[in-house]
Amino acid sequence: MQAVSELKSRSGWQAGGRTASALGVALVLAGCMATAPSIGDSRARTAATGATAGSTSENANPAMERCTESLGTVALVEDQGSSWYSDLRTHNLQSTIPVLRMLVQQSNCFVVVERGVAMRNMRQERGLQDSGELRENSNFGKGQMVAADFTMSPSVTISAKDTGGVSGLVGGRVGSVLSAVGGSMKYNEASTMLTLIDNRSGVQLAAAEGSSGNMDFGLLAGVYRNAAVGVGAYGKTPQGKVVVAAFADSYNQMVRAVRNYKAQEVRGGLGTGGRLGVQGGSTPASKGR
Numbered sequence: 001m002q003a004v005s006e007l008k009s010r011s012g013w014q015a016g017g018r019t020a021s022a023l024g025v026a027l028v029l030a031g032c033m034a035t036a037p038s039i040g041d042s043r044a045r046t047a048a049t050g051a052t053a054g055s056t057s058e059n060a061n062p063a064m065e066r067c068t069e070s071l072g073t074v075a076l077v078e079d080q081g082s083s084w085y086s087d088l089r090t091h092n093l094q095s096t097i098p099v100l101r102m103l104v105q106q107s108n109c110f111v112v113v114e115r116g117v118a119m120r121n122m123r124q125e126r127g128l129q130d131s132g133e134l135r136e137n138s139n140f141g142k143g144q145m146v147a148a149d150f151t152m153s154p155s156v157t158i159s160a161k162d163t164g165g166v167s168g169l170v171g172g173r174v175g176s177v178l179s180a181v182g183g184s185m186k187y188n189e190a191s192t193m194l195t196l197i198d199n200r201s202g203v204q205l206a207a208a209e210g211s212s213g214n215m216d217f218g219l220l221a222g223v224y225r226n227a228a229v230g231v232g233a234y235g236k237t238p239q240g241k242v243v244v245a246a247f248a249d250s251y252n253q254m255v256r257a258v259r260n261y262k263a264q265e266v267r268g269g270l271g272t273g274g275r276l277g278v279q280g281g282s283t284p285a286s287k288g289r
Helices: 002-011 018-032 083-090 097-107 118-131 172-183 218-226 238-259
Strands: 051-053 056-058 073-076 150-162 185-198 204-217
Touching (some): 097 150, 097 238
Antiparallel strands (some): 051 056, 150 185, 185 204
């Protein structure tokens, strides 16, 4: 097998190295053997797991924060023209919105409203209603959509750092194999930011940063890809899993902050000039009031 040859050449394979040989073949065979599809594969799970319906959830991560009552409606919007979104694509990761929507609804802290691609389908149904094609009493008339009280926006930073080999940590022939693995090990880190905006005033109500990290064994991932096992997705890549975990951290911190929310106050009212005046200005602060 080509994968076996690649592992031999990278690991400095020695003739007669039975322990290293057994370990190397076992690693490769693990990637070559086909298994029956499994439901609920734990290897694909992330910090965002389970399901949600209304205010209830199933198999949610017990580490996630929950609210006893919802604080309002929220739309989740990401800036797909930003550099961080392009960076996600280089890691074969797509939109963060589906993951965030589940985290938010599972928490019961906000009611999620659609402001994304499904809006096209909503408009399509209303167009069919207006054209007279829908059945009578389909009830897609005006005045039924729920307003989004808030907008939540994400951003992501992913970094991968080399950690060097691990041959010094293990001895003998096993070390020659693990040295090759360690040579392509990386520590993946993700930092995420969530901001919460009040849609009526445009005021930022909350912001929270989160982070996560894990080890990525690059050589083994390469062997698995050669064996047609690896799949690129949030639940199947080290980068994807740390992004989800970082968002879980961000959201948990935001929930803790908004539970104790107290509105910021500016004497004289928001948006009327503030307390920093300039000479010759027309605001109360500029006039020394």
